[in-house]
Amino acid sequence: MSEETPGFALQAISFDDLEGWKDDDPSGLFEVMEACRRQISEVKAYRTGSLGLTAQDLLPLFEAARSARISSAADARAFFQSNCRPFRICRMDGSPGFVTAFYEPEVLVSAVPDENYRFPFYRRPDDLIDLDEGNRPAALPDSYAFGRLTDGKIDAYPDRREIDEGFLAGRGLEIAWAESKVDVFFVHVQGAARLRYPDGAIGRITYAAKAGHPFSAIGKLLIERGEIERSEISMQAIRRWLASHPGQVDEILWHNRSYIFFREVPAADLNAGPIAAAKVPLIAGRSLAVDRLIHTFGFPFFIRSENLIHLDGGRPFARLMLALDTGSAIVGPARGDIFTGSGDQAGELAGTVRHDADFFILLPNAAAERFA
16 A cells, blocks of 8 residues: 555556456546546646545546547547556455445425425525635634624634524525425535426525535434334335424434525436536446545546446446545545436435445556655
8 A cells, every 4th residue: 555644545457356247347537537527628637635636637648548549448448447547445343435426406496485385405605605724713613614704703613403494584695495395404505406497497505505504414404203114214114204294304404504595506407417516417327426525527437336236237337437526425445436427316316326346446547656
């Protein structure tokens, strides 16, 4: 092992050691690599994670991809084999990696509230500010990336319960209203959604900011209370439990104090995925959310999970993906969230992904020399 960082290390391996690599078809990644190249070169470079890999480390790979002639899966694999070296991400405690999945829900909404449409999606409030080492109050842990500025004083922003109980009412921040508080909650978890209005119009929202409080999984809470067996936990199981216990919905949802604010984005191309934190569209089955405090957007990851078989027709999941997104629950060096697509069918696929997985990161050749 080499290039150790707290809690994990990278181990150089060969492509022959990547089980499932020879059956993968990563040819669909070249378009999004070009989108990432433009973002880095023309707009803003991605923030460097603690692993020390930079957006500049990616540019030789992305430049090579521009001129590559890819006409088959074999061509695509050969490109990565020529331009990258694979490294296994090894946790020091010996534990395996872990993957879940996310999708872009579609929610029925109204542009105006009424007796049915009562639960809003909010834009970012103007009193929510970004926190860093220069302005974070001593009372707020380092995990708080946002706070509230009031009369020159910074403190914690109101949490989910306070906002649900009306803290933001009357400020004109509502994008649209949904019929179900549970639907709104799960859009917060996913970070993006398509909004279908009564006249058939489709809008799109994506993550803009959050109140700042840590994410607390309600599935874990229901397991700890003995309401759902650990082996049975899924998004679908949680929704069924909430539907059958309407009097406890607020209590359970308020356990997760984290609250998400959204921004509207163009919905012109509904065949394209939502815009990710990396500022490029997500690709179903090929986009991965990672811990951005450790990893840098744009890097290729090969993920293999022996027991995750329902995404690939009964075969173990083994795919090359790009790190394009992040999330409050995605914490750790070998922790990922797989984007499964948009709509109900994608939600059915995503809701039951909770599997151990092996994580490998592909480093462009020049960057790999620092770790080899």
